[in-house]
Amino acid sequence: MFRVLECVVVQHDRSTVLLAAGICVVGMLAFFLIHRRAIECNERRRRIWLLVASATGGLSIWSTHFVAMLAYQGTIAIEFERVLTLVSALTAVAGFWLALQIADRSKTVSSLAAGMVATVTVAAMHLIGTEAIRAAATTRYEMTPILIGSVVSFSLFTAAFASTTLRRSTLRLICAVAASVAAICILHFTAMSATELIPDPTLPEASLDGGGRIWLIGAVSIVMSVIVLTTVAASFIDRYLTDLRGFANATLEGLAVVRDGRVIETNARFAELLLLRDRDILGRDPDDLLAAADGLPLTAQRNSAVAATPKVTDREVFLEVAVHTIEYRGRSCQVLAVRDLTEKRIAERRIEHMARHDALTDLPNRTLFNDRLDGALRTAALSGDVLAVLALDLDRFKAVNDVFGHAEGDRVLIRVADILRRCVGPADTPSRIGGDEFIILQTGVEQPAGANLLAERILETFRTEMNVALDPTAVGVSIGCAVYPDDGETPDDLRNAADMALYNAKFSGRGTAAFYSAAMDAELRERREIESELRYAVLRSQLSMVFQPLFDATSGLCSGYEALMRWKHPQWGNVSPSVFIPVAEETGIIVPIGEWAMREACRVASTWDDGLAVAVNVSAIQFRFPNLVDMIASALDESGLEPHRLELEITETSLLKDRNTTLATLLRLKALGVHVVMDDFGTGYSSLSNLHSFPFDKIKIDRSFISEMEESDSARAIVKAIIGLGKSLDLPVVAEGIETFGQHRMVVEDGCEQLQGFLLGKPKSEGEVEILSGIRNLPTYRRRG
16 A cells, blocks of 8 residues: 555656546546436437447546556656557547446446446556556566455446446436546556566667657647547537427427528427428428418417418318417527317317217217208298108017117118118208107208108118018108198297108008198197097096897807997097097007906906806907906906806907917916907908917907998908808807898808897997897898808
8 A cells, every 4th residue: 555655656746647637537527427318318329429438438547547657757768659559548448338338237237247347448458558668677567456456446436337327316426436536546556556667778768858748748638638528518518409309399289480481490299290301391481381270371470379271281180370489599580389189179070970960870860950950941931942851760660679689779770871861862961869760851852742752762762671571670661741831930840740740650551651731730639639538537437338249140149248348528428439449559558448348348247147258359459468367367356257258359460469479378368268259350461370370269250341241242252261261160250240131141141150230239338238038020041052
């Protein structure tokens, strides 16, 4: 230790040593600052700055070593060989580059390896520099001090790299610089104290003139100072410029600085919004790039931002531009701040579209339809034009939805929407207003011819593309039409008129189109009044039962009665069953009044002689409710009527929906012991199939064939065929609606077994029912064959 101090204090010029130390401190400070800057940069820039840092650090250490060597004041004059001196400098640069590559991995083991490489580099540079000495002496080294100095230097270099790499702070930077300077000085002066120059007269002597050495020291110091200062300045300038541009590019807004009507600076976002490169923007007039929505130049002063569209791209872009005045490069400039609103506007348009269109079919919804109807009516009121509103309702859709599921129902609705789009004109508005309800606004054509043509086109398309025979999920459509101004002058009036027409179309048989009329309005109001009053008819004791007798054709004896419902309203009087029964079935009121009729019929029939049966009509609507069998069983139990005396008359309509469920219901009824009669035979669908599939006990010929027998040979032939069919199936046949002696004679001659009609007996109230032993005053006829 004393040898090292003696070497520094006694054998070296102290001012030159201080200069060397200053170079070392400034160089190491620059080295670690540039290293820290390199860590902050991207990969490409990091490689450049690591190379600059290695050059700065290596040359700083080399200069420190060289200046310190020149400060040596020995008895022997020394000079330095240029090639080895240059090699020592390159060794220092290469060694520190390798140390930085290792230290850049930011791990503890990396700091250890970097410290080892830095120590070896400084030692190698020192030894090569020593070998570059030219003097009349030979060189001898004492290795023990050198090894000790190397170990201490390794520890200090490792601490320096760890301080500046693992944690970045000013204190850590100072510690790293101090540790590295101490490592360099210790290793240098330890090696110098361990180096001995032994005079050798055989070798040439170096010049003892120190003037050259002083100038050399000054030149090295000045060059090194310029390198270090320039490098540090470049680091700070790069940080400032790079970070400033990075800060400008960090914003989501596009920024452009405009001076004298030309763009002089932009950030990356501005070029990205216009799909251009920076060089394609700089120097151009901003009005050649963007067009303001208000028509003013972009740089015009405004109180708020203005919408703008790019002129240099066909892409749909929604931009907003705000203008500010700033001082830039010493002059007043305008800054264009451009915000991209494309995603926001697209989202707003999508939300607006969803709010005004049906989510499933993408047709306009009720809100949009009402807006367009209001606008069309205002236009029509001023111009005198006409327009039409068509209300549409799908037939069989509920059945498809129930049987095939909601997913299939949605697919059907999408198909319907596609059909409507293809059928309507370009000025028309087809809309879905809920469920299976659609509505169309038709404008720009003559009315009612236009609405009639559109309705026929829709019906024809449905018949072609929605064929029930080929597609079990196919549906039909019913259409109601109303025309402005004849059928209404307000949106509500037109909608109500179209709904009334639709109601009439569905009531008339579905799959048709109907136009609104005043008579239709009156009829609909009447039906609604009937519906309203009928709901309370049972509670108000307005309903009653009458009984029409059935007679055996052979004996003429009464075999039973058919129970018929009557309604006597306090204001309207007697309401015909042909009026209120369809309303009851359509509205579902038939279920409660049908149950009342069943219980009443069973109660009255239980007071008759045991041989008489009672026939009660059961609506197809009642078969849709699972409690039908339980209700009939309860009526039989309450009344005490034997089940075999109850006959249930059903039409073939009851068999059209869910045949399996209906068959199971009929089998349960048969298990109770009641009889099942097919009513109105010959007018339904697949009659022979129904007779084969269902357990009927009797057939009733529809009264329409009986009424035409005397005038129509075909009606007579049909009656004969039905009677023959019944005999072959061993089913009794009933002829109802007999009102003339001719009809009576014909059905008896053809072999009909039971008869019913006004000619034989009119319906009687409960108190008027008499037990008849035969039919008097009626002729008997010999049966043919």
